[in-house]
């Protein structure tokens with residue numbers, strides 16, 4: 001039987017499920033039940049299509065043409081694209097939810113960015129994450145080859161990437177995607193966490209360990225005028241943070257200090273240490289946690305934001321998706337609860353964990369660990 005010969009007449013009729021007699025009436029056909037897991041396999045493949053479409057739209061600058069309701073013909077003319085296929089492409093973006101459509105009477109629909117996503121997709125917005133999305137897409141597109149090598153050959157040796165090479169990659173990341181993700185998500189999260197800690201207005205010194213472009217320190221220093229601090233990073237990344245600090249006119253209170261946190265002194269006498277998504281890169285965690293404890297003033301607080309595996313939440317799969325390659329490279333993504341235990345082991349007295357906190361790409365656990373008692 002050819003596909004063309006598969007008409008409604010040739011479909012099996014389930015008892016009690018009469019086929020519609022009129023061509024215009026709507027009714028549901030009896031469909032075979034397929035396991036939800038098979039549909040999940042197709043959904044996984046179709047998700048790649050969403051990522052391709054989003055990346056192409058970003059690369060073409062399509063969202064800049066969609067600030068207000070605009071028809072496909074106009075977008076096509078502005079970007080020198082095929083009008084017919086631009087219509088289909090915009091219809092697809094609307095089905096993803098990133099565009100809204102307005103249907104005119106007897107006229108083709110027009111489209112605009114959904115107001116909720118506009119701050120993140122319009123390049124003029126301070127919260128723009130387009131480059132970060134394109135970067136993640138590029139990395140994930142290469143993931144198939146890398147996973148196969150890792151699967152066949154196992155965890156690479158420590159010599160596979162030197163600290164020298166790593167820091168230049170991190171410096172580039174700090175200039176673009178980490179900065180965009182910090183502005184859009186990490187900074188608002190940090191501000192909210194800080195505001196909820198009872199002693200935040202007594203903080204005088206902070207360390208942002210592995211702070212990338214330093215925007216968390218900059219935001220907290222802007223909120224708390226008595227706060228000074230250090231962004232400790234690989235030297236090439238610390239230079240990026242220092243430029244951001246100077247651009248924010250905070251060089252009297254903040255500075256980027258270069259070093260390797262595994263071997264170099266990151267200072268002491270801190271009231272707050274912020275440490276997000278850094279411990280994954282530390283092979284032997286205990287000495288670092290002990291040094292963090294020692295670096296705090298009595299009553300000081302360590303805020304650790306790190307993904308954990310197996311918290312049993314619906315978001316566990318997202319964590320596994322994001323961190324699979326890193327875990328296969330031997331990076332540390334600890335089982336839920338283990339970082340809290342290790343912090344107790346390093347001498348922290350109170351450790352409070354908040355699960356499933358929104359963070360760039362995948363959620364994290366936020367652990368608030370105190371050295372001794374809260375100062376009065």
Ligand SMILES: C[S@@+](CC[C@H](N)C(=O)[O-])C[C@H]1O[C@@H](n2cnc3c(N)ncnc32)[C@H](O)[C@@H]1O
Pocket residue numbers: 167170171174178182186209210211212213232233234237259260261262275276277278281
């Ligand atoms: C995933 S990024 C996180 C950046 C930032 N904390 C955030 O949450 O946006 C990890 C950072 O840790 C830094 N890092 C990793 N290992 C380091 C080391 N041994 N010494 C200094 N910095 C390190 C990297 O340079 C990078 O900026």
